[in-house]
Amino acid sequence: MSAGPALAATSATVPLASPQPRLLYDACPLCSDADISVLRTGDCSRHPLYKPVVAPVMTWMRCAACGHVFTDGYFSDEVSAEIFSATNPNQQPGAGFEQNRYLSARIVERVARFVPDGRWLDVGFGNGSLLFTAEEWGFEPHGLDLRPSTAEGLRRLGIEAHCADLTVLDAPGRYSVISLADVLEHMPYPGEGLAAAHRLLRDGGVIFASMPHYDCSVWRLLDAAEANPYWGELEHFHNFSRRRLYELMEEHGFEPLHYAVSERYRACMEVIARRV
Incomplete structure (x- = not known):
């Protein structure tokens, strides 16, 4: 196995009083x-x-x-x-894998039309279903997550995993695919995440990104019914429209190739884009 990417040091968790300003x-x-x-x-x-x-x-x-x-x-x-010291049980590596395998297979199948093999880095991999399924297609799975217990859980299953932010990885051109499934909306500055992905991808590599779609009919219907969960989504800092996401991708050296309605969560979109 090749050497893993270099990582910057991280600080220890310190308990805080409540509440803390943003x-x-x-x-x-x-x-x-x-x-x-x-x-x-x-x-x-x-x-x-x-x-x-x-x-x-x-x-x-x-x-x-x-x-x-x-x-x-x-x-x-x-x-x-x-x-990040707590994790939903369904986001631990291996949780619900058999049920999630079918959904992940449809994603991997679409990505494989553009890039058939190579190293696949899943950022915020959660239960690991996307990586487990990508491995069935012949990809070499690698994981990155901000939760220490999640990274350790994936390593116990024999897959290279790091607990770090995407922007600190130092492995230019190492990956063929980087998946950002419900990740960019969690980043204070999503452009930094896309810039890091561009640096880490090989020429012609692709990203797979999914997130809520702010400018779609389902979103507006949820708003009208006062039932839209995303206005109270604790870890989200952004609500993207398809137009604004495409513009940001293009600004950071990506060409959007494929759009789909996400099956992962309500009112979400999925985009595959190539590094150019």
Whole structure:
């Protein structure tokens, strides 16, 4: 097996008093325009991983220049570490694998049309279903997750896994596929994640990205019924439209190739894009 990527050192988790303020954006985190205003609020206190170190009310902003929707701020490293100290049982490696295998197979089959083999890095791999299934297609699976117990669980199953942020990996051109399944909306600055993916992919490699689709009919129907869960999604900092996601991908050297409605979560989209 080849040597793994170099990683930056991480600090230890320190318990915090509650609540801790977010680190506020002073401009749009995508286009850097300062013309931003409050769109609405949401309640994250009913989220299964909620901890009182986070204020229960989330404030959502909108950028007048590019139309992007995002929270008014993001978590400090200390707050993030406290949130990531817990994991949903269905996100532990191996959980529900047989049921999730069929869904993951449909994703891998689409990706394999563009890149048939090579190293597949799954960022935020959760239960590992996508990696287990990609291995059946002949890909070499690699995992990256911010939760220490999740990374350790995947290593126990014999798959290379690291507990680190995508932006600290130092392995230029190492991967053929990088999956960002419900990841970019969790990053304070998603462009940094795409820039890192571009650096880590080989020429012609692809990313697979999924996330809620802010500008679709299902989203608007959920809003009308006052039943949209994403305004209170604890770990989300962004709500993307397809248009804005494509623009961001293109800005960071990716060509969108394929769009699909996601089967993973409600009102979500999936995009495959090639490194150019």
